[in-house]
Amino acid sequence: MAKDDTRTDHGTGGETHQTAGGPHETMTTQVGMPVSDDQNTLKVGDRGPHLLEDQVFREKIFHFDHERIPERVVHARGYGARGYFELTDPLSDLTRADLFQRKGEKTEVFVRFSTVAGNKGSADLARDVRGFAVKFYTKEGNWDLVGNNIPVFFIQDAMKFPDLIHAAKQEPDRGFPQAQTAHDNFWDFISLMPESMHMVMWIMSDRTIPRSFRFMEGFGVHTFRLVDGAGKSTFVKFHWKPKLGLQSVLWDEAVKINGADPDFHRRDLWDAIQMGDFPEWELGVQVFDDAFADSFPFDVLDATKLIPEEDVPVRIVGRLVLDRVVDNFFAETEQVAFQTGNIVPGIDHSNDPLLQGRNFSYLDTQLKRLGGPNFNHIPVNAPRCPFHHFQQDGHMAMHNPVGRANYEPNSHGLGPRENPETGFTSYPAEEGGAKRRIRAESFADHYSQARQFYISQTAIEQANIANALVFELSKCEIPEIRARVVSHLLNIDAGLAEEVATGLGLTDMPEAATPAKPVVETEPSPALSILAQP
Numbered sequence: 001m002a003k004d005d006t007r008t009d010h011g012t013g014g015e016t017h018q019t020a021g022g023p024h025e026t027m028t029t030q031v032g033m034p035v036s037d038d039q040n041t042l043k044v045g046d047r048g049p050h051l052l053e054d055q056v057f058r059e060k061i062f063h064f065d066h067e068r069i070p071e072r073v074v075h076a077r078g079y080g081a082r083g084y085f086e087l088t089d090p091l092s093d094l095t096r097a098d099l100f101q102r103k104g105e106k107t108e109v110f111v112r113f114s115t116v117a118g119n120k121g122s123a124d125l126a127r128d129v130r131g132f133a134v135k136f137y138t139k140e141g142n143w144d145l146v147g148n149n150i151p152v153f154f155i156q157d158a159m160k161f162p163d164l165i166h167a168a169k170q171e172p173d174r175g176f177p178q179a180q181t182a183h184d185n186f187w188d189f190i191s192l193m194p195e196s197m198h199m200v201m202w203i204m205s206d207r208t209i210p211r212s213f214r215f216m217e218g219f220g221v222h223t224f225r226l227v228d229g230a231g232k233s234t235f236v237k238f239h240w241k242p243k244l245g246l247q248s249v250l251w252d253e254a255v256k257i258n259g260a261d262p263d264f265h266r267r268d269l270w271d272a273i274q275m276g277d278f279p280e281w282e283l284g285v286q287v288f289d290d291a292f293a294d295s296f297p298f299d300v301l302d303a304t305k306l307i308p309e310e311d312v313p314v315r316i317v318g319r320l321v322l323d324r325v326v327d328n329f330f331a332e333t334e335q336v337a338f339q340t341g342n343i344v345p346g347i348d349h350s351n352d353p354l355l356q357g358r359n360f361s362y363l364d365t366q367l368k369r370l371g372g373p374n375f376n377h378i379p380v381n382a383p384r385c386p387f388h389h390f391q392q393d394g395h396m397a398m399h400n401p402v403g404r405a406n407y408e409p410n411s412h413g414l415g416p417r418e419n420p421e422t423g424f425t426s427y428p429a430e431e432g433g434a435k436r437r438i439r440a441e442s443f444a445d446h447y448s449q450a451r452q453f454y455i456s457q458t459a460i461e462q463a464n465i466a467n468a469l470v471f472e473l474s475k476c477e478i479p480e481i482r483a484r485v486v487s488h489l490l491n492i493d494a495g496l497a498e499e500v501a502t503g504l505g506l507t508d509m510p511e512a513a514t515p516a517k518p519v520v521e522t523e524p525s526p527a528l529s530i531l532a533q534p
């Protein structure tokens, strides 16, 4: 900076401060008034008092006071990046969704990876599920595939989600631990919810301590629908497969890394993109029709079940490349609002009772988290395609209807109109039956797929699961909870139950929990193992 551009400030004993000049723009207030002094408040005399009249200070401190917004109620710690999705195998035979029509076409995306239970300042390498949320800015609106790195979930019905999260997060009196599965409340709840046993096998596996985001799979989890131009529907499960393959760390490594660098995963993603080593995933789909769904021994609407890749192979249809870091963490990664409700023509929801609950929850929570109904005006959430509607006003409205008419129909000939040809139509599934609070009988088998996952692991992976269970349960202070978990393990694998019971020093082996349905003997599935994969 040239000498002319500095000045001596009497109020701070003669240090120099940066002032506008050369390439620097003049600092202003939010409303554009040039600022002459950004070091000192306005005072009477040399030593005060400070004047309330000081509008420059008032504005600066007022804005600082309001910098924080509520963190996400789950998935609070996350990291985002930009990139594109490129279609390699069009799905026009199955869906009219515009992004799946033309081979080679690229669609802009925003991706946010996250942990679930930890607060915003928690460590990256906690044993936890990872969120894998992708916003596709398609030509027919935003499609959000809000997935995880595990293909199944803890619970079957959205009614239990608040209980699950309360049990997993800090205990209300002591406020600890966070981002850890090692505590009484988590295992108490889980052990009382046999439907969570399949997910328990996954979270105790190496999948929940990934080497980095770049080495993780992603899953849409629920069964969705693809709908073609003639209105025909096919069920679909979405998969992300990392180009680098799957890798995890060991628990001892995770603990050391968390201590040395709690930002390990976000730093890894930032560094890889900045070095031009762009992370990449393939998008795969498992598609199946009603006949398969009816013949499948589990319910395809049950989010605690997966469809084995041996039964329905994954068809690779495109690639996701992350090639840009964000310009601003808060503007993009914090303010991005993913919603399972954001779907586009050609993609539809199924009746999965967990998915149906999510469709309400995301919109509702974002209304609060992002301060009003206009969060889709924030650039990271706004569509990239033209959009026209009559919604107006509310806090922070950035786009309002232009001109006289803000309603439809109107005889001024103004504004947009619905389009039955191209507009979104729900798949007209035939539904019927009594209105009741009920869990279908087809959701009742809680152990068969847990067992299938366990027997699909290599001996090393099985040992890691047993060690993780012993470690986590040894932090439980209440002996009955430990025994109850072992009573479920007896329905999954007797050897595993024995190992965990011995590791915990249980003197008597508990009775096996009574399954609601007999456990089905299934074959191992190599796709479920990290180490067995090429």
Ligand code: HEM
Binding pocket: 071, 072, 073, 074, 075, 078, 112, 113, 114, 130, 131, 132, 133, 146, 147, 148, 153, 157, 158, 159, 161, 219, 220, 221, 222, 303, 336, 337, 338, 354, 355, 357, 358, 361, 362, 365, 366, 369
């Ligand atoms: C985030 C609710 C199940 C994946 C969230 C948020 C809520 C929520 C309230 C915070 C959103 C925000 O503040 O923007 C629910 C409910 C569920 C459920 C009620 C079950 C009834 C799931 C499942 C998955 C999932 C099954 C995976 C398939 C995610 C992801 C995020 C998230 C990835 C983070 C999105 C981001 O990065 O901003 N969920 N969730 N959730 N949820 Fe769920």
